[in-house]
Amino acid sequence: MNRILIIGATGYIGKYMANASVSLGYPTYAFVRPSSAVPRSSKSTLLQKFRDDGIHILEGSLDDHNSLVNAFKQVDIVISAVAIPQHMDQLNIIKAIKEAGNIKRFLPSEFGNEVDRIRSLPPFQRINDIKKTIRRATEEAGIPYTFVSANSCAAYFVDYFLHPRQKPQPEEVIIYGDGLTKAVMNLEEDIASLTIMVTTDPRTLNRVVIYKPPMNLISQAEIVSLWEKKTGKYIKRVYWPEDEMIKLSESLPNPKNIPVSILHSIFVKGDQTNYEIGDEDLEALK
Structure with a gap:
């Protein structure tokens, strides 16, 4: 072995x-x-x-x-x-x-x-x-x-968005872009x-x-809705527009400008879902 x-x-x-x-x-x-x-x-x-x-x-x-x-x-x-x-x-x-x-x-x-x-x-x-x-x-x-x-990494981002272990639970959540872009959460x-x-x-x-299983494609809006269903509580959405994210990535010093740039890539541009897997690649479940 x-x-x-x-x-x-x-x-x-x-x-x-x-x-x-x-x-x-x-x-x-x-x-x-x-x-x-x-x-x-x-x-x-x-x-x-x-x-x-x-x-x-x-x-x-x-x-x-x-x-x-x-x-x-x-x-x-x-x-x-x-x-x-x-x-x-x-x-x-x-x-x-x-x-x-x-x-x-x-x-x-x-x-x-x-x-x-x-x-x-x-x-x-x-x-x-x-x-x-x-x-x-x-x-x-x-x-x-x-x-x-x-x-x-699904657990990392759920914790980042929702802070599920925080007491009391946050009453609002930041949505990057319009919240509808799909990401891959494994x-x-x-x-x-x-x-x-x-x-x-x-x-x-x-x-x-x-690693792009279809059942793991999900948007921020869907994550928040699932959390509301689980907890039975409404969470206020606070939207962070794309242009503000771009400006912040340009004005913050390194490395503080990295997180907003990652969030923009995944949840605004949809860089994890905006391409097809070609014949030369392998999807993990295959």
């Missing part, structure tokens, strides 16, 4: 990946910085849980070539779930994979929009351009890969499980896999 290594396993989506891998029965490894093991820190607690679940902890750094190569020689598949500030550091991962020579599949850290198909406001586009750079570097290196476009657990299965599927080798 393939041995799977998660880089960035203590991050938001990385935790789901690690849990899914071990739950599906794969020998699972987490590549973490030595600083993550500081006693009594939240990350050290998570790492202990990983150990209790049978996940092997490998310490190293994205800046330490030898630690990367040594880690990769112990596994078969590498999934990167590193955060945005570390995306360019994945060039070091690619270099180490090429030297190790044994990796059957590399998945760079994406798990969002299909970056080769969209053009966003500049603050978000800069992030997507870096992801595209990593894609091209992976292809040019000649290492086996799969690019995963997982679209939106549960984090499903994203992680599908990603682990994708890594060993021969059909996904050197291809883009898009």
Whole structure:
């Protein structure tokens, strides 16, 4: 059975990946910085849980070539779930994979929009351009890969919109644009499980896999209506026009201008739903 290594396993989506891998029965490894093991820190607690679940902890750094190569020689598949500030550091991962020579599949850290198909406001586009750079570097290196476009993490955005754990419950919700644009909302657990299965599927080798199940296409208006039905309470809609979002993306300093640019891409432009999946791509449920 393939041995799977998660880089960035203590991050938001990385935790789901690690849990899914071990739950599906794969020998699972987490590549973490030595600083993550500081006693009594939240990350050290998570790492202990990983150990209790049978996940092997490998310490190293994205800046330490030898630690990367040594880690990769112990596994078969590498999934990167590193955060945005570390995306360019994945060039070091690619270099180490090429030297190790044994990796059957590399998945760079994406798990969002299909970056080769969209053009966003500049603050978000800069992030997507870096992801595209990593894609091209992976292809040019000649290492086996799969690019995963997982679209939106459903639990994250429901919490962002509705603040369901807040007491008392908010009486109003911000709607971006007209609220009717469809986005793709996939549960984090499903994203992680599908990603682990994708890594060993021969059909996904050197291809883009898009998580776009029709039943998960939903608008902000529909999300709010479902919440009202669940709670039995009306929520006031406060609409945020597109032109105001664009102006804010231009006036806010970096990185504060990034969230509004992401929201514009997903919920105003509809960048997750405004294209068709071609013959060269794969939809995850297929």
